[in-house]
Amino acid sequence: MAKVFSAIPSDRRQGITDVLLGYLRKSGSVIDKPVCRQNNESDGQWVEANLGPFVQYTAYTDLNDFNISTAGLLTALSPTQLAQLILNSGALNTTDFIDRVFERLEKGNALKNVDEFLTQLTANGQSPEFQPVVRDRVMNKTFTIISPHFTEFTKNDFDIWFHVKMVPVLASFTPAMLQNATTNINCTNYRVIVSGMAKVFSAIPSDRRQGITDVLLGYLRKSGSVIDKPVCRQNNESDGQWVEANLGPFVQYTAYTDLNDFNISTAGLLSALSPNQVAQLILSSGALNDTDFIDRVFERLDKGNALKNVDEFLTQLTANGQSPEFQPVVRDRVMNKTFTIISPHFTEFTKNDFDIWFHVKLVPVLASFTPAMLQNATTNINCTNYRVIVSGMAKVFSAIPSDRRQEITDVLLGYLRKSGSVIDKPGRADMGRGISFLLRNILKKTEQ
Structure with a gap:
């Protein structure tokens, strides 16, 4: 069965695995004894002999009955099978198991192994969701393996790693990792990294975004002599497009003056932002x-x-x-x-x-809010909506300039007089808020 595994319909493999596990459980009294286990047969060899490639469709806890260690199970699997096991077994959120997985991946050609592992984990556009603590662990261990090779990466390498393979864990990419990755790379590869980080922006912890922004700005300043030149700025690229390519959504964590060194106009900066990002920029930039x-x-x-x-x-x-x-x-x-x-x-x-x-x-x-605005807002509205406006104004009463309060009061009184035929009829509940607003103004005048 193992020889034709790749040709077996994927929706049938789990059923076959269940049958194999059923046999092993039924034979539990002898399956781990010498009669069924050759001398010096390791856990990995036992798994290979009794489950073959179907082991990737087991839960790793399924083998507890057979005294198979986690390490023994993992040694029997290729990096691709490890990824499939994680996807099928519910081990996405088990830090201890992830540690064992990377102990296996680090044996031999670690870069090749983690490449195959993440390629399978993200095959067919899937992006498994790790809990943050596990995601951090996977990202840390992956970075340790791949970062020494960044100097050899081509644009295509950066693209496939930052746009596909690392997407499930990229939200755990730290400022320190980003500093390492962007050291001594050209602006083309830098932009690939930025666009990859932009894809997972919403999942990046908010307290980490500023640190990442600082690293990006540091790279841009260091590259100031070329970053705004044709070699790093495509023909007819607008200020807004430049901001999008070099800072992405992290621009909202810059002070708008940070971009003065790059000859980016305020209008160009803002054109790259959504209304939400504009608000965030205002809040964070002073x-x-x-x-x-x-x-x-x-x-x-x-x-x-x-x-x-x-x-x-x-x-x-x-x-x-x-x-x-x-x-x-x-x-x-x-x-x-x-x-x-x-x-x-x-x-x-x-x-x-x-x-x-x-x-x-x-x-x-x-x-x-001026008296003229209030006059506009209260024209032709019913008393229910009028009361909503009054109670809102009451909340900011202390901040309203004192010389404006009388005019606002006059507008309110004008509305009440105009609505005199209905304002005292049923449905006037909560008018106390409006009266309170008027009384406070009158009392303040009396005290003066």
């Missing part, structure tokens, strides 16, 4: 208080579906309950530009829309 940069940001957000873009931008800016603090002049700019984009859609807003915008997304800039 650009919260740069009005010129904010203007460029909104030029980027205005392109395409502006409402969708600013929605994604503010959603990321306020993710996980964060509320970044803008200086008032910058806050005013963000509020003005945001209002220009969203206000035409107020007539389509539901209560939930008003709630999410005025209680979450706009919170960092809502203190810059």
